[in-house]
Amino acid sequence: METEREQTVGDLSERALLARILAAVGDASQAEVGPGDDAAVLAVPDGRVVLTTDTLVHGPDFRLAWSTGYDLGVKAAAVNLADVAAMGARPTALLVALALPDALPVAFVDELARGLRAACDRLAPGCAIEGGDLTASDTLTIAVTAVGVLDGLAPVLRSGARPGDVVAVVGELGAAARGLAILFDRFRTPDGTPLAVDAALLDATERADLDAQLRPNPPIGLGPVAARAGASALMDVSDGLLLDATRMAEASHVTIAFDGPLDDHALRGGEDHALLACFPPTVRIPDGFVRLGVVAGPGDAAVTVGGIPASGRGGWDPYRDWDAHRG
């Protein structure tokens, strides 16, 4: 359809590109000092700030054949917001460092910025992009830092689970991994090159799984809800329920006993960005959380499923599992 060459990042100065991005992100700053000075200045009324950083890299973390700029903006925001929520905190700001190839279309960057903003608006109202950085790179890289506040509550750690607690989850388990399997199995050439997704080939369930992979929708608001309810432990399930529950059990020196059965995608799939929580038995479990088991004293296995020890191995290791060169 295009008759003229598409404008790319390499056609613009840093200043012009930054102006485009700030326009697409929109003026939602809540900060004392927002974008434009050497650093942002944010209010933290209760004197404790929550900070996390997570990066998406072309190749290991996404493929341009499969993700739009908008998708990537949503995902880069969502995975970081989830880590803030997993402390029981309310996200207030993102800093976004973009490393962009010169050949990337400017329209793609606009969409990325729109996706970042849309994810904040939907998942964490009041959270805005308050700063960032632009540089050139051969590899499209989106490094986000998310900032949160605890509103006077104590942070909820992964080390706080105690025997007798109820184990519960909110968010979908396994869907993102099923979505990734759809991409790997059905939208690659035989030599592994990613192919554009044809949604007409997918049924509604498959489309939902693909959405969970490409545009995650984690239950950010329920992190602070769990904290306020009295959760003893809380963490983001991003590397598979089994591996993350093993980490929580080890940090807490307990056994996490899932009632089971749980299917393999739910146990071992990655990128769920669900919240795994433990609640003391006296606590009323907040709406949305689903009970999956109980916490027992330390035993031979960190995690059991239906009474059977389950190894955390086989969980998602983002460093190894999505190979940059295999497609």
Add this chain to the structure above:
Amino acid sequence: METEREQTVGDLSERALLARILAAVGDASQAEVGPGDDAAVLAVPDGRVVLTTDTLVHGPDFRLAWSTGYDLGVKAAAVNLADVAAMGARPTALLVALALPDALPVAFVDELARGLRAACDRLAPGCAIEGGDLTASDTLTIAVTAVGVLDGLAPVLRSGARPGDVVAVVGELGAAARGLAILFDRFRTPDGTPLAVDAALLDATERADLDAQLRPNPPIGLGPVAARAGASALMDVSDGLLLDATRMAEASHVTIAFDGPLDDHALRGGEDHALLACFPPTVRIPDGFVRLGVVAGPGDAAVTVGGIPASGRGGWDPYRDWDAHRG
């Protein structure tokens, strides 16, 4: 000298690599929650936190032929600490997101971590690496977020300069640009491929210039000193004094009048990470700052040097000036 193949990033799991990095960084955490949970939790007693992010990318920002891992750790920390200092704030934490090629030697990553820690210890005592992220990438990328506190002071913006203020700088101007010129002119093949630096070919001044480029030593502690003294405006000089002074003058709606003369490297060189400050005439300028001129009311030029209008153009545009493909 090596008889066995060097261990590379691709040989280790994420967990093993992270353990190596945390060991090299050392246990200097001052945080309520440091590395190991979903996010860090930091104390901000006065209720305002300062945040900035800056990324170093292989190609546009550094070359492995010229920089050691240690150099890169120092530089990645220093450029971010400088942005915190430029608000008048005291750095308290770094988050470090590393995107690493599989072929990168593990020893290089150890050195990078040591460099990050050394820069914190030297430039901003009390500042520690409190979190981060690891991912694989074809392009070595170091995305740092720096966190600071204001200790009850107001942040010092670039927009606060007023007519009658004294303009002053602390830190070396031009040395980093001269160091880059040494690398480009003397340590590349005719086709532009970077060559390892042979320090024996350099005199003491040249070695100092190279140090300023590879291992910057910005005056971090003087940011809070300037704020406490009553600076009206403050900013990091990273894109050349002329371009950054132009930004300060435009943000403040004033003219910055340098007494002059100033040489071209000082005016247009990049990556100084000096601090440009304005002080009301009643303020005693803190030790270390050197008076360079005065602030006048708005005029035809944002900046003058020796009374002559000077264009900010020609300053360092990191997005364009160090081309990833030209070497």
